[in-house]
Amino acid sequence: MTLGRILVIASHVFREVIRDRVLYLVGIFAILIIGSAGFLPQVAAGTQDKILLDLGLAAIGIIGLIVAIFIGTGLVNKEIEKRTVLVLISKPVSSAEFIIGKHIGLSAILAVLLILMSAIYFLVLLVSKVNFSFVSILTSIFFLWLELSLITAVAILLGVFTSSLLATLLTLxxxxxxxxxxxxxxxxxxxxxxxxxxxxxxxxxxxxxxxxLDLKNQAVYGLTLLPDSQALFLNFLYGLVYIVVLLAIATLIFSRRQF
Known part of the structure; x- marks a missing residue:
């Protein structure tokens, strides 16, 4: 297994998903969060700050989840259904390189999406003069990315041996x-x-x-997460190990499939 081939597959996934106009979701998020910032003071006086904090993180999570599930389940399944996988496996590309490359590519897309939406989110919070803990929200978003990366691994695993529709429902x-x-x-x-x-x-x-991996409540209520650094590290390790195990199982199943 070579890093070069993995990165080539990952970059191909990245470019392919970008061409599917997935970044339009960032525009939808911007409209939602800016509209909410203007509308909430009129209907939720006194609690608009907490609602805006909660709504922003929830919207980032939902958009990320949509991408992880609907694109993740088709990453491998689409290659199998179109028989393009035959071209890939005829080249010196191992099953592990193929699966890991697909996962890294979509995880990179999710990272870009979360960074862009987070930048808009923080800008709206600053303009709206909302009190918030930057460290808590940033930590929450990082763990959200880890969670979405784990869901991507689940989607890829299920997409290896089921149809896209069934894989989508099972991942959800x-x-x-x-x-x-x-x-x-x-x-x-x-x-x-x-x-x-x-x-x-x-x-x-x-x-x-x-x-x-869900730290949204701590972020919304501004609870400091630094004293729980050991627990955070263990939870990070938990998510990472789970991703590795899921990708290993997906690789094993994919390697034994007959095309």
Missing amino acids: AVYLMGHLSPDIVKLGQLAKNPTLETITRGIYLVLPDLSR
């Missing part, structure tokens, strides 16, 4: 259940049913606990 289900996984465990404990408790714990262990 993983996202929703990943945010609810701690509540699912608590539900199993409250039921006091050993079988149900075992099932809920199994779901918790298999699915990624995305709540560990």
